[in-house]
Amino acid sequence: MYSLLIKNATLIDGTGKPGEILDVAIQGDEIANIAAKIDSSAEITIDAKGKILTPGFVDLQNHSDSYWKIFDNPGLQSLITQGFTTILVGNCGASVAPLLTHEALFSLQKWHSLEGVNVNWTSYSEFIEELSRKRFACNIASLVGYSTLRRAIVGDQIRSLEKQELEALKTALSESLEAGAFGLSSGLSYAHEIIISELELFELAKIVKSYNGLFSIHLRSEGGEIIEALDEALDIAKSTEVNLKISHLKVRNEQNWEKFPEVINLIDSAFHQGTQVHFDLYPYDIMWQPLYSYLPKWAIEGGRTIMLKHFADPVQKNKILMYLNNLEIKFSEVRVASTANRLNFSGKTIGQIAKNLECSSEQAVLHLIQNGGSEVLVFEKNLDMSQVDELMLHPLSFISTDGSGFNNQPVGAGLVHPRSFGTAPKFLSDVIKKGTLPLETAIKKLTGGPAKKMGLKKRGEIKIGNFADLVIFDPQKIVDKATYENPYLYSEGIDYVFVNGKAALAEGKLTEKLPGYALRKS
Numbered sequence: 001m002y003s004l005l006i007k008n009a010t011l012i013d014g015t016g017k018p019g020e021i022l023d024v025a026i027q028g029d030e031i032a033n034i035a036a037k038i039d040s041s042a043e044i045t046i047d048a049k050g051k052i053l054t055p056g057f058v059d060l061q062n063h064s065d066s067y068w069k070i071f072d073n074p075g076l077q078s079l080i081t082q083g084f085t086t087i088l089v090g091n092c093g094a095s096v097a098p099l100l101t102h103e104a105l106f107s108l109q110k111w112h113s114l115e116g117v118n119v120n121w122t123s124y125s126e127f128i129e130e131l132s133r134k135r136f137a138c139n140i141a142s143l144v145g146y147s148t149l150r151r152a153i154v155g156d157q158i159r160s161l162e163k164q165e166l167e168a169l170k171t172a173l174s175e176s177l178e179a180g181a182f183g184l185s186s187g188l189s190y191a192h193e194i195i196i197s198e199l200e201l202f203e204l205a206k207i208v209k210s211y212n213g214l215f216s217i218h219l220r221s222e223g224g225e226i227i228e229a230l231d232e233a234l235d236i237a238k239s240t241e242v243n244l245k246i247s248h249l250k251v252r253n254e255q256n257w258e259k260f261p262e263v264i265n266l267i268d269s270a271f272h273q274g275t276q277v278h279f280d281l282y283p284y285d286i287m288w289q290p291l292y293s294y295l296p297k298w299a300i301e302g303g304r305t306i307m308l309k310h311f312a313d314p315v316q317k318n319k320i321l322m323y324l325n326n327l328e329i330k331f332s333e334v335r336v337a338s339t340a341n342r343l344n345f346s347g348k349t350i351g352q353i354a355k356n357l358e359c360s361s362e363q364a365v366l367h368l369i370q371n372g373g374s375e376v377l378v379f380e381k382n383l384d385m386s387q388v389d390e391l392m393l394h395p396l397s398f399i400s401t402d403g404s405g406f407n408n409q410p411v412g413a414g415l416v417h418p419r420s421f422g423t424a425p426k427f428l429s430d431v432i433k434k435g436t437l438p439l440e441t442a443i444k445k446l447t448g449g450p451a452k453k454m455g456l457k458k459r460g461e462i463k464i465g466n467f468a469d470l471v472i473f474d475p476q477k478i479v480d481k482a483t484y485e486n487p488y489l490y491s492e493g494i495d496y497v498f499v500n501g502k503a504a505l506a507e508g509k510l511t512e513k514l515p516g517y518a519l520r521k522s
């Protein structure tokens with residue numbers, strides 16, 4: 001007797017092979033049998049006629065660790081309801097381990113307030129031990145964040161590393177990879193990584209390569225200098241042969257959109273010359289980012305206190321306003337997602353706020369940064385949807401959330417980007433409606449493709465002996481519901497999500513079970 005039997009489903013196995021109507025039997029956490037007809041009895045039998053059965057989705061670009069959600073919301077509901085069964089965290093240079101010193105934790109504060117946070121690990125191996133004692137809705141795998149490593153050594157200073165400091169950093173990286181980290185991530189556009197030299201990255205990439213790990217790079221620029229930034233990432237991958245994944249690829253701001261064909265060209269030709277390069281993206285044309293990131297670099301250097309001093313000095317303040325005024329950004333249309341201090345501005349455009357305050361949009365930006373507390377996040381539409389579409393169809397792309405697992409209770413009065421709730425169903429429903437890709441190709445971008453890229457064993461494909469991470473959905477009904485105005489809405493049309501053979505979602509409803517666990521790279 002099997003523990004679970006799924007009958008009559010159109011099975012799309014994650015390899016890119018077209019679907020076939022088959023029965024699948026599960027014993028415990030494993031796929032035990034796949035055949036045209038399985039007549040054995042099972043504790044649970046599901047008739048999935050007319051439905052699609054796929055491997056559980058794998059999110060290569062997830063931030064549920066830096067948002068602290070794996071600790072305070074292990075149900076990760078917004079991800080499970082999209083079909084994700086494994087997430088890779090530790091992206092964009094920030095991971096929650098190793099924490100060589102307490103300073104390292106500050107690499108996370110751009111995403112999560114560190115108030116009340118308690119950690120009892122330092123090394124990656126202690127972290128993964130601690131994580132192994134916990135359970136989650138999805139399986140959790142992690143990269144090591146370069147900013148996390150670096151800040152442990154140089155703290156808040158922005159400078160290059162001494163020779164012995166670089167050695168210490170390399171040792172910590174090797175130890176983490178040894179203990180089961182899946183690779184390294186860097187967030188080169190963030191303040192603490194912007195001065196990292198290519199040489200430093202090269203040294204680290206060599207270590208990642210020696211462990212066959214993944215190097216996940218958030219490019220130094222996604223706008224005006226995207227070509228140089230891409231060249232840098234591709235150079236590292238070419239010369240070290242490291243397995244490279246470019247995070248949330250996009251060309252920001254209308255004046256840079258013309259660079260798009262060259263971006264594609266560079267990636268394609270590197271791949272054809274043998275570089276292991278792929279990229280991921282989310283299927284939205286609006287970005288979610290901290291408002292302070294629009295300020296000139298000199299104004300934010302040295303932290304918030306110094307920044308506020310600049311605001312208080314009329315000469316400096318004027319310089320900042322002039323700078324903002326000269327940016328090709330329509331601040332009046334930028335929408336406030338959330339503020340740390342409650343200002344009741346969430347959902348309003350900066351134009352509306354400026355009107356209320358009877359000031360210019362640029363002045364309203366400074367008002368918001370000053371009064372909104374340490375985290376003021378905004379939505380800005382600065383991507384070209386036809387480019388986003390093209391990237392989704394590109395053979396080297398994977399679809400990922402760049403988001404986090406939330407439940408449907410709004411965080412404070414703030415809004416989050418709908419990608420945390422809708423990425424996979426939005427992508428799939430679009431592909432199905434428009435017929436832009438064969439469904440098996442689309443499914444591979446969410447399953448076998450990313451699983452192979454990150455070196456995930458026995459997951460990402462439906463075959464005998466693999467873990468029973470499975471999704472059953474209705475191709476006519478799968479749909480995302482989350483919007484920018486109302487993001488806390490779960491996706492619909494997915495009937496079942498199994499993680500390690502147990503249902504995290506059944507008959508379209510969350511079971512609130514936690515069948516997932518921490519994964520070590522083997």
Ligand SMILES: [Zn+2]
Pocket residue numbers: 091092187218247248
């Ligand atoms: Zn990033």
